Amino acid sequence: MGLLDKQIDSGGVVITTAENVLNWARLSSMWPMGFGLACCAIEMMATMASNYDLDRFGIIPRPSPRQSDVMIVAGTVTFKMAERVKRLYQQMPEPRYVLSMGSCSNSGGPYWQHGYHVVKSVSRIIPVDVYVPGCPPRPEALIGGLMLLQEKIRKEKFGVKHEAV
Amino acid sequence: MPSFDETLSRLQTELAGRILKTDLHRGETTLFLDKKDLVSVCQTLKSGYGFNFLADVLGTDRFTDDDRYEVVYHLRNFSESGFLRLVVRVDEADLTVDSVCGVWKTANWEEREVFDMYGIRFNNHPDLRRMYMPQDFAYHPLRKEFPLIGIEGSIPLPAKE
Numbered sequence A: 001m002g003l004l005d006k007q008i009d010s011g012g013v014v015i016t017t018a019e020n021v022l023n024w025a026r027l028s029s030m031w032p033m034g035f036g037l038a039c040c041a042i043e044m045m046a047t048m049a050s051n052y053d054l055d056r057f058g059i060i061p062r063p064s065p066r067q068s069d070v071m072i073v074a075g076t077v078t079f080k081m082a083e084r085v086k087r088l089y090q091q092m093p094e095p096r097y098v099l100s101m102g103s104c105s106n107s108g109g110p111y112w113q114h115g116y117h118v119v120k121s122v123s124r125i126i127p128v129d130v131y132v133p134g135c136p137p138r139p140e141a142l143i144g145g146l147m148l149l150q151e152k153i154r155k156e157k158f159g160v161k162h163e164a165v
Numbered sequence B: 001m002p003s004f005d006e007t008l009s010r011l012q013t014e015l016a017g018r019i020l021k022t023d024l025h026r027g028e029t030t031l032f033l034d035k036k037d038l039v040s041v042c043q044t045l046k047s048g049y050g051f052n053f054l055a056d057v058l059g060t061d062r063f064t065d066d067d068r069y070e071v072v073y074h075l076r077n078f079s080e081s082g083f084l085r086l087v088v089r090v091d092e093a094d095l096t097v098d099s100v101c102g103v104w105k106t107a108n109w110e111e112r113e114v115f116d117m118y119g120i121r122f123n124n125h126p127d128l129r130r131m132y133m134p135q136d137f138a139y140h141p142l143r144k145e146f147p148l149i150g151i152e153g154s155i156p157l158p159a160k161e
């Protein structure tokens, strides 16, 4: 937004498209839902805390799905939890995004072969925008994933429903 | 203050009639009990020997023909820093044990876990529901014959959004 700053400095008039402004507003305040499922959630909390400070990106955890834009699926999705995850997703207002954090929610992770209770990838129940690999991913990786999501939002077209896998 | 060793030897002589076998391994004492004596022994241990804390209840599947399952109780005596383990064996023909919830309330969830994982029922338990698995789940996952990868379709997955 270098252009924007310059324009504001010299006269206070900005000309842009509505699409740009909306996307810029959305990607600058991606509020994730404050919930975690397993060990990855610890790393997510560390990312939100002062050392890595997600507030810098306008990412502030919200206590309710109704106020959230992003769902960070941080941890093992068990079959028992699967229904709850889906319901939480349905309670989020659109546009909504999903970031799958860690091997467990990407693919079942350590429970891929021997886990009678684990869903082998959260994408079997809800659409996912960004996958972050790792067990657990470091905070840098999570931040990288969130920035990738920002780039995705930046390219969104007005009136076109966003696609996830 | 009497030392815990004295307490141990005192309880072993006083309860001798109700102890099937005693095992000492790396400084930890294990008492094997008949399951019909379990609750009365636990009451005596709590009131007379200072075992005021039930640290854990767990099950094991030994996969033997008789007395296939075990229920294990870990007790602590805080004032003398003592530890004691109780073991009762449960045969497949009669998968029930009396609940010790009346002695230590903390047994409530622990026994529910054992019930969930092994299918051992606890008599007189106030609320014997599954602890981890969905209520309508039909199996007991820590039994040896249960496949590690699970049973296809035993837990329904919600349809994709």
Ligand code: SF4
Pocket (backbone or CB within 6 Å): A038, A039, A040, A041, A074, A075, A076, A101, A102, A103, A104, A105, A109, A110, A134, A135, A136, A137
């Ligand atoms: S991916 Fe690894 S760290 Fe993350 S929830 Fe699974 S086991 Fe835990």
